[in-house]
Amino acid sequence: MGSGGSEPRRERDVLDAIERRRRRPRRKLLDSRITLSHGAGGKSGHDLVEGVFVRELSNPLLEPLGDSALVEAGSGRLAFTTDSFVVRPLFFPGGDIGELAVNGTVNDLAMAGARPLALSAGFVIEEGFALAELEAIAKSMGKAAAEAGVAIVTGDTKVVERGNADGLYVNTSGVGLIEHDLRLGPDAIRAGDRVLVSGPIGDHGMAVMIARGDLELELELESDTAPLNGLVETLLGSGAEVHCLRDPTRGGLATVLAELSLAAQVGITLDEASLPIRPEVNGACEILGIDPIYVANEGRLVAVVAPDSADTALAALRSDPLGREAEIIAEVSAEPPGLVVLETALGGTRVVDMLAGDPLPRIC
């Protein structure tokens, strides 16, 4: 710890080495068992997908690891996606597992710019589950599908012994039709692009955490779960030059931006002061020691658009009830590639990394 000129240089070397490692996806999984971290939507999950599934199942349609796979079919393009839902509790303020399962898959299709054509639904149900609850869930799935303008056309039911499946798990898959020539995705992102978010972040994750009842916090907060295909249609129809769309679900806004910066090898500078966050969400996050940029959303989208389209895109989003509180939150730059930097409200800067482990509360 003496002082001197060599020290900053050594520190810079260490920092550079870390940044290089961060940008290189790890293809080898070091864990020997699955832990809950692998399901938290952060780095460990990423490593699991890369280290097991991409390695074993590798193919050109899988490799981009987008929200949907894009399949050429005759003269057209199809988007194809699947998602499983294991939320607890099954019913929470603003929605339930059924609505979530429909919207989640509709949104994955919408992020590919696709119009949802048809969905499937698979149910794993615990022995003893109340039929009234199952009916309520099926009913809300029907309602959500109608709202999104899509039908659930095939399904499957399995019942497992008591003690498994924690009541009910739902899987949905979906097929959508891409009816335009846009190539949406990280590859289209350019330095100078602006990043928009369609509304306040963290509502869903916080509403569910509070609904679990473990926290003994009382808060009027509803999940933002909603189908985003209409909002995407409005945005793409506005004439704005859209380069990439994502829905920031598990891992939150921070994880989506970190993934985009890595995939596109660009820098993203996030302006903390411009982030739309409800005071209730901010307050609950403060109490729990969680950063709202890591909290899940189920009815928000992140749009990366060309710089001169930012205002058009913002106006388009705000013209739709689901995007009324949209904001421009970040700017893309060539440097530093693969890194998201946040400018704090006080004028300092810090790195925004993918979530490591669960979003766990601090203890004091």
Place this chain on the structure above:
Amino acid sequence: MRFVDEYRDPALARRLAEEIAGLVEPGRHYKLMEVCGGQTHTIVRWSLPELLPAGVELVHGPGCPVCVIPMGRQDDAIAIAERPGVIFTTFGDMMRVPSSNGSLLDAKARGADVRMVYSPLDALKVARENPDREVVFFAIGFETTAPSTALTLRRARSERVGNFSVFCNHVTIIPAIKAILDSPDLRLDGFIGPGHVSTVIGLNPYRFIARDHGKPVVVSGFEPLDVLQGTQMVMRQLAEGRSEVENQYLRVVREQGNPLALEAIAETMELRSTFEWRGLGFISQSALKLRPAYAEFDAERRFEVPGVRVADPKACQCGEVLKGVIRPWECKVFGTACTPERPIGTCMVSSEGACAAYYNYGRHAGRRRLDRSRPDSDAPAHAAAADAASAAGGRG
């Protein structure tokens, strides 16, 4: 957000930073230690060192409760958690702390029933709901969290919850500060005292630092402006040649602390003769165990624990980091073998740990500042290095 935004006002922050700069004696290098992990987190998350003048360095102290737990105790925790019939409850931070045999998260994946709780009362609730299981609460933390453990013990006794016990790892802050002051490795100019601990213990326990060691102590809160104002108050004392205990966190901390909380601790817990701290070694009378009157709730009496001292992995330098002797990036495994996803040491686990905070938040900011303070700049070399260190989140 009311009661939060006020403490994050950019204009006020700049004004405090300017005042701090005005208090710097030219050519002098200041090292101030913040003792609480929550403050460390704030400092790095808000990049406060970028606002501070060159030569004012914030050194991170041993105030992260997760970080100071030695590996042997984590082994004990996992041994209890893996006993048949046990439900082991813990704060989330401890789930990923490595032992010599993986973390609690790994133990959970192997089949142990490990559950995350937000308070010891939640653990007691789990015990009431599972009368045929043994429910153990992994109690950690300074005087901040000890009162809630104490109140839970009182309630467990009054409600006769026979299947509940506490694996007690509560530690006390003053002996750790003494150990730092007695350490030959480090010269400090003053302390930013821990806000939450002080709500319980008050201001008087810090008087010896000002009186016997001649170092200012300013008990401070956790918002960015709290930490900046605490820094400013320490710097003012130094500029005026004073060494006193002052209270920046007036809205929460009372001089006498919280007598009810202290009483609850004293009724249920007593000092251990000695306790091992990660990095600081064995410190006498630095930790709490359950009193004999509460023996039936003491997991260490109820279950056989290995109780073996486990040396830290050779490469891990958490001890040096915790003492503020080295900065996170100076550790040999920082960011390479030891990352938040695969931590080797505790400092990389908790968000209050200096390494995790620095790894998660500090890197790019540190580099930018470094680029401006190359040795060929006008600043004196030591100031440039100090600036770099403080930009990088301080030492330790």
